Amino acid sequence: MGKKLLLKNDHIPYIHKLSVYREHGGYSVLEKTLKTMTPDAVVEEVKKSGLRGRGGAGFPTGLKWSFLAKPEGVARYLVCNADESEPGTFKDRYLMERHPHLLIEGMIAASFALGANTSYIYIRGEYFYVARILEQAVAEAYEAGILGQNILGTGYNLDLHVQIGAGAYICGEETALLESLEGKRGNPRIKPPFPAIEGLYGCPTVVNNVETIMAVVPILELSGDEYAKIGLGKSAGTKLISASGHINNPGVYEIEMGITVEDFIYSQEYCGGIKGGRKLKAVVAGGSSVPILPADLILKTANGEPRLMTYESLGEGGFISGTMMGSGGFIVMDEDTSIVKNLYTFARFYHHESCGQCSPCREGTGWMEKIIGKILDGHGTLQDIDLLWDIQSKIEGKTICPLGEAAAWPVAAAIRHFRSEFEEYVTKPDSIKDIKHYYRLQN
Amino acid sequence: MPIVTIDDIKIEVPEGTSILQAARMIGGDIVPPTMCYYSSLKTSGGYCRTCIVKVEQGSAKDPRPIPKPVASCRTTVMDGMVVRNITSPENLEARAGVVEFLLLNHPLDCPVCDQAGECHLQDLSYENGKSETRYEFPRREFDPIDIGDKIKLHMNRCILCYRCVKVADQITDGRCHGVINRGEAAEISTYIEQAIDNDFSGNVIDVCPVGALTDKTFRFKSRVWYTKPLDAHRDCKKCSGKVRLWYQGEEVLRVTARKDEWGEVEKNEAGNADWICNECRFDKKEAKDWTIDGPTKVDRHSVISANHYEGLKMIKADTLRMMGAKPHGIKVELGEGALDPNNK
Amino acid sequence: MTTEQIVFKTEILALAHKLMKRYPEGKHKSALIPILHLAQAEFGGWLSPPTMDYVASVLNIAPIEVYETASFYSMFNLKPVGKCLIEVCRTSSCWLCGAEDIIEHIEKTLHISVGETTSDGMFTLKAVECLGSCGTAPMMQVGADYHENLTIEKVDTLLKDFKSENKQSRYC
Numbered sequence: 001m002g003k004k005l006l007l008k009n010d011h012i013p014y015i016h017k018l019s020v021y022r023e024h025g026g027y028s029v030l031e032k033t034l035k036t037m038t039p040d041a042v043v044e045e046v047k048k049s050g051l052r053g054r055g056g057a058g059f060p061t062g063l064k065w066s067f068l069a070k071p072e073g074v075a076r077y078l079v080c081n082a083d084e085s086e087p088g089t090f091k092d093r094y095l096m097e098r099h100p101h102l103l104i105e106g107m108i109a110a111s112f113a114l115g116a117n118t119s120y121i122y123i124r125g126e127y128f129y130v131a132r133i134l135e136q137a138v139a140e141a142y143e144a145g146i147l148g149q150n151i152l153g154t155g156y157n158l159d160l161h162v163q164i165g166a167g168a169y170i171c172g173e174e175t176a177l178l179e180s181l182e183g184k185r186g187n188p189r190i191k192p193p194f195p196a197i198e199g200l201y202g203c204p205t206v207v208n209n210v211e212t213i214m215a216v217v218p219i220l221e222l223s224g225d226e227y228a229k230i231g232l233g234k235s236a237g238t239k240l241i242s243a244s245g246h247i248n249n250p251g252v253y254e255i256e257m258g259i260t261v262e263d264f265i266y267s268q269e270y271c272g273g274i275k276g277g278r279k280l281k282a283v284v285a286g287g288s289s290v291p292i293l294p295a296d297l298i299l300k301t302a303n304g305e306p307r308l309m310t311y312e313s314l315g316e317g318g319f320i321s322g323t324m325m326g327s328g329g330f331i332v333m334d335e336d337t338s339i340v341k342n343l344y345t346f347a348r349f350y351h352h353e354s355c356g357q358c359s360p361c362r363e364g365t366g367w368m369e370k371i372i373g374k375i376l377d378g379h380g381t382l383q384d385i386d387l388l389w390d391i392q393s394k395i396e397g398k399t400i401c402p403l404g405e406a407a408a409w410p411v412a413a414a415i416r417h418f419r420s421e422f423e424e425y426v427t428k429p430d431s432i433k434d435i436k437h438y439y440r441l442q443n
Numbered sequence: 444m445p446i447v448t449i450d451d452i453k454i455e456v457p458e459g460t461s462i463l464q465a466a467r468m469i470g471g472d473i474v475p476p477t478m479c480y481y482s483s484l485k486t487s488g489g490y491c492r493t494c495i496v497k498v499e500q501g502s503a504k505d506p507r508p509i510p511k512p513v514a515s516c517r518t519t520v521m522d523g524m525v526v527r528n529i530t531s532p533e534n535l536e537a538r539a540g541v542v543e544f545l546l547l548n549h550p551l552d553c554p555v556c557d558q559a560g561e562c563h564l565q566d567l568s569y570e571n572g573k574s575e576t577r578y579e580f581p582r583r584e585f586d587p588i589d590i591g592d593k594i595k596l597h598m599n600r601c602i603l604c605y606r607c608v609k610v611a612d613q614i615t616d617g618r619c620h621g622v623i624n625r626g627e628a629a630e631i632s633t634y635i636e637q638a639i640d641n642d643f644s645g646n647v648i649d650v651c652p653v654g655a656l657t658d659k660t661f662r663f664k665s666r667v668w669y670t671k672p673l674d675a676h677r678d679c680k681k682c683s684g685k686v687r688l689w690y691q692g693e694e695v696l697r698v699t700a701r702k703d704e705w706g707e708v709e710k711n712e713a714g715n716a717d718w719i720c721n722e723c724r725f726d727k728k729e730a731k732d733w734t735i736d737g738p739t740k741v742d743r744h745s746v747i748s749a750n751h752y753e754g755l756k757m758i759k760a761d762t763l764r765m766m767g768a769k770p771h772g773i774k775v776e777l778g779e780g781a782l783d784p785n786n787k
Numbered sequence: 788m789t790t791e792q793i794v795f796k797t798e799i800l801a802l803a804h805k806l807m808k809r810y811p812e813g814k815h816k817s818a819l820i821p822i823l824h825l826a827q828a829e830f831g832g833w834l835s836p837p838t839m840d841y842v843a844s845v846l847n848i849a850p851i852e853v854y855e856t857a858s859f860y861s862m863f864n865l866k867p868v869g870k871c872l873i874e875v876c877r878t879s880s881c882w883l884c885g886a887e888d889i890i891e892h893i894e895k896t897l898h899i900s901v902g903e904t905t906s907d908g909m910f911t912l913k914a915v916e917c918l919g920s921c922g923t924a925p926m927m928q929v930g931a932d933y934h935e936n937l938t939i940e941k942v943d944t945l946l947k948d949f950k951s952e953n954k955q956s957r958y959c
């Protein structure tokens with residue numbers, strides 16, 4: 001069994017309740033931190049731990065915290081990004097539903113480190129029932145003197161609120177999230193200024209993913225140095241992976257970074273192999289926006305080394321032969337899957353989720369969806385494939401926020417690795433229609 | 444003061460200057476085109492992405508290039524920054540892509556559009572675009588609506604530059620004009636198509652870079668290029684009273700604010716835009732209302748500058764070619780001699 | 788629904804005011820989205836213009852500000868929907884696990900297509916994007932409830948139950 005940090009108490013019934021959480025050591029790390037450490041010392045531990053943001057970009061958390069501006073007399077905010085809407089990703093939901101107090105403990109410790117006295121958890125609107133669980137946990141914590149004034153008798157004050165969204169993937173982008181939290185449309189802001197200087201209500205703000213914030217608790221428990229020893233190299237610690245698609249055991253897994261992709265897919269401890277004993281065709285390893293890889297390249301790098309579940313190994317080969325850890329949304333496709341159809345669901349998604357502010361994304365995402373749809377319907381031409389390639393290249397990097405890239409990359413990767421399948425749709429539309437190229441329930 | 448190099452031309456600029464402003468200080472064809480930035484509207488710019496440039500060197504201190512193109516209108520120069528606009532083929536290609544996106548859902552109804560001849564999108568596509576569209580799907584369509592009795596909104600033509608929203612927000616009070624819906628479905632809307640009833644609401648027409656917001660009191664009366672612009676003024680209690688009159692023969696067809704070489708409303712000595720009030724714009728259409736200051740100098744937009752009919756013909760031809768290239772959308776019939784500028 | 792009826796019940800209004808106090812002085816517009824959720828649940832499952840105007844008056848902001856925000860988010864219905872809104876995920880993982888069969892089956896059973904409402908006004912069917920339940924695909928959301936690992940039989944039972952209990956879907 002691999003090392004468990006966030007899910008170490010996952011088997012304990014009612015761990016979402018404050019009393020049970022405390023019985024199993026909950027909030028003792030917080031108490032020790034507030035009583036014995038300075039805020040700067042907490043930031044230092046997080047830096048030492050090598051923790052990288054778990055929301056998708058993998059930016060070193062300690063470094064991000066150290067950028068926070070600290071002008072005299074201006075409030076600072078910590079906002080937890082619980083918008084989790086990247087297709088294939090559902091680990092934050094699992095974490096919040098089952099371990100709300102771990103998130104609260106992390107929020108208090110992180111807010112203390114950043115000097116924030118008000119913090120928000122922004123959760124996607126569809127997770128209403130999870131928000132209720134969080135709200136109950138927050139209420140329990142207030143009652144027990146863990147939130148509010150003079151937390152655990154230490155003189156530190158923090159108000160924590162759960163803010164609900166209303167259906168918009170773009171609100172996972174941190175500046176769109178802040179706009180939404182201010183009651184506005186979820187339009188990403190034009191940067192600079194960055195949130196660390198001007199964030200929520202124009203005040204210095206840090207936005208962190210749910211899993212990132214939870215990881216602060218084991219870091220403070222073990223010390224930054226000890227945490228850094230877990231995992232492999234710059235991929236320190238454990239990572240939550242959301243596994244879905246054609247596997248025997250879909251679900252959320254906490255892995256120690258460094259295990260092989262092959263082990264993750266095939267071992268009984270994790271995905272348990274491909275459903276029905278079929279062959280693996282492709283994997284989207286880090287949520288819908290990261291490049292899809294065919295079986296050979298996801299299991300082994302281009303140099304024939306086994307690919308590992310680390311930021312570095314998944315990224316090896318760049319976009320030519322590699323992919324990204326992203327948010328850890330691991331979607332597995334078996335030999336019968338239509339890559340074109342899968343891509344269509346992604347393209348439709350990004351079109352649906354574009355905020356509409358900047359022209360390349362507003363116009364380009366819909367155009368790509370339409371062309372892929374046309375190819376799927378058997379009306380495509382070979383030029384359409386080239387056109388698709390050209391459009392994605394003209395969106396990538398030209399937009400206000402990275403949704404442009406998120407929409408472009410999957411298209412580029414699908415064409416790069418599965419061009420022949422696109423061509424088959426174009427040249428043999430009839431034979432494609434006969435083959436059930438996509439999955440039905442009974443399979 | 445920081446020194447920046449744009450297309451191999453060096454210039455020293457005040458701290459906080461954007462790349463675009465620095466380029467405008469240099470002038471000429473290295474100035475990136477702009478569709479959404481408007482210097483007198485706070486927080487404008489950044490949306491359309493036409494002004495993108497390549498930053499080859501971030502600054503003297505940190506000479507690394509910026510990996511993606513940046514919006515020059517919203518990027519501040521750093522000392523030692525090296526920027527490429529028209530000297531980077533890659534940048535021009537990227538811009539052509541942006542132009543194609545902007546035109547994707549645009550109806551290209553220039554022959555029936557009031558803005559034709561002074562449309563920034565027309566200029567942009569002429570100077571930076573490709574002449575054919577590769578888009579073969581039906582275009583987005585909206586019905587034209589009236590915003591009060593003086594302003595018409597043709598949402599089909601809107602490029603979502605947000606300039607009118609910023610005017611509504613920053614120079615009129617009680618905003619009732621904004622953007623609703625999301626993504627490709629986003630549209631400019633007034634609160635239940637309410638009349639924008641405000642002394643300065645007419646300025647949304649002047650800031651609109653395309654023919655989406657037009658002056659109903661001018662519509663269909665004439666084509667811009669048949670009218671003669673004169674600068675004039677009157678004593679007005681509400682605004683500066685400094686306007687541009689658009690004459691046809693002896694008749695004032697239209698009143699607008701005066702625009703500078705970037706197509707923006709001119710600024711006074713204090714650096715504030717001389718917005719005009721609705722009374723000057725919509726209600727003073729008699730020659731006797733005005734004191735003439737002299738003919739308008741138009742130097743940038745080739746189409747309306749006097750005797751540039753050659754350029755006009757080319758633009759129209761180009762527009763027609765684009766229209767011919769698209770399988771869907773409106774068909775516009777052009778009679779004999781439609782391309783002849785002397786034909787009225 | 789006439790304008791007169793659009794007034795929050797006392798306890799809901801109190802809740803709205805409480806929400807507005809969670810933000811710093813002058814930043815109460817932050818409560819707009821939570822309050823729109825309350826309004827949608829209270830006033831027939833959608834946000835009519837009078838409902839949005841009412842929310843604007845509660846928050847003391849311009850109505851256009853409510854329109855701008857409400858129309859951006861996919862969970863806010865700006866047109867009437869059936870009493871019970873069924874939202875089936877159709878994105879990658881759910882599609883891989885048979886979401887299209889689920890959607891087709893619901894369409895056939897209720898005699899409507901995606902985006903439509905049954906003639907009795909009971910059900911509206913929507914196909915939606917990933918709801919963060921990919922590991923338990925295929926899935927659908929009805930109000931605040933997630934129904935996961937769907938099969939045809941499971942869907943049949945659910946639809947029957949919704950019908951018999953005259954279920955109103957509410958997120959909150």
Ligand SMILES: Cc1cc2nc3c(=O)[nH]c(=O)nc-3n(C[C@H](O)[C@H](O)[C@H](O)COP(=O)(O)O)c2cc1C
Pocket residue numbers: 052053054055056057058059061081082083084085086169170171172173174175207208209210212213401402403406
């Ligand atoms: C389009 C888009 C969607 C995103 N969605 C999420 C999300 O749902 N959850 C998340 O934590 N980060 C998301 N991010 C990343 C955030 O912008 C931000 O980088 C992250 O919350 C930072 O937290 P971290 O450093 O702890 O990862 C998204 C980014 C983009 C561009």
Ligand code: SF4
Pocket residue numbers: 170188353354355356357358359361362399400401402403404
């Ligand atoms: S990339 Fe898309 S989502 Fe991001 S700002 Fe531009 S239009 Fe909005």
Ligand code: FES
Pocket residue numbers: 476477478479480488489490491492493494495514515516517
């Ligand atoms: S002018 Fe700079 S982005 Fe539009």
Ligand code: FES
Pocket residue numbers: 087088089876877878879880881882916917918919920921922924926
């Ligand atoms: S793909 Fe359906 S819930 Fe994620």
